[in-house]
Amino acid sequence: xxxxxxxxxxxTQVIVRLDMQGFHFSGITVEQSGHLAxxxxxxxxxxxxxxxxxxxxxIDILSERLAGTTGAITTEADTTIVVASxxxxxxxxxxxxxxxxxxSIHGVSGLAVCP
Numbered sequence: 001x002x003x004x005x006x007x008x009x010x011x012t013q014v015i016v017r018l019d020m021q022g023f024h025f026s027g028i029t030v031e032q033s034g035h036l037a038x039x040x041x042x043x044x045x046x047x048x049x050x051x052x053x054x055x056x057x058x059i060d061i062l063s064e065r066l067a068g069t070t071g072a073i074t075t076e077a078d079t080t081i082v083v084a085s086x087x088x089x090x091x092x093x094x095x096x097x098x099x100x101x102x103x104s105i106h107g108v109s110g111l112a113v114c115p
Contacts, residue, residue: 027073029081031094037061037081039070046070046085048092063097066090074111084108 025038036051038058046066049058068086075081081092082102089102089111 026069026071027083029073029075031075031081032079037073037075037094039066039073039083039085041069048073048081048083048097050094061094061097062092062099064099066099072108072111074113076113082111082113084111 025040027039029037031037031050034053035056036053038049038051040047040049046068047060048062048066048070050061051058066083066085067088071084073081073083076091079094081094083090083092084105087106088104089108091100091102092098093100
């Protein structure tokens with residue numbers, strides 16, 4: 001399988017992780033905890049992983065797979081995650097993995113949350 005590179009820049013320090021084998025991520029967001037939330041369409045469907053940026057493994061945080069191809073992702077002020085999945089925007093509770101469909105929409109290529 002191919003490897004993806006996860007590149008992180010902290011001030012003048014650049015860290016490149018090459019241990020994300022099998023992941024084909026389509027977006028990335030930073031949670032308030034500093035962990036990264038990364039959607040991936042590998043391993044049987046739409047997944048959402050939490051990664052400790054410096055050393056931790058990727059942990060699946062969903063209670064069930066997302067429907068369709070994952071794409072854009074962002075974190076809301078209350079710590080929930082919003083991800084484009086298939087033909088919908090889905091809100092994910094990062095503590096429980098429970099998903100709530102926000103709206104039906106197709107072709108989302110970017111998301112942002114305004115304060």
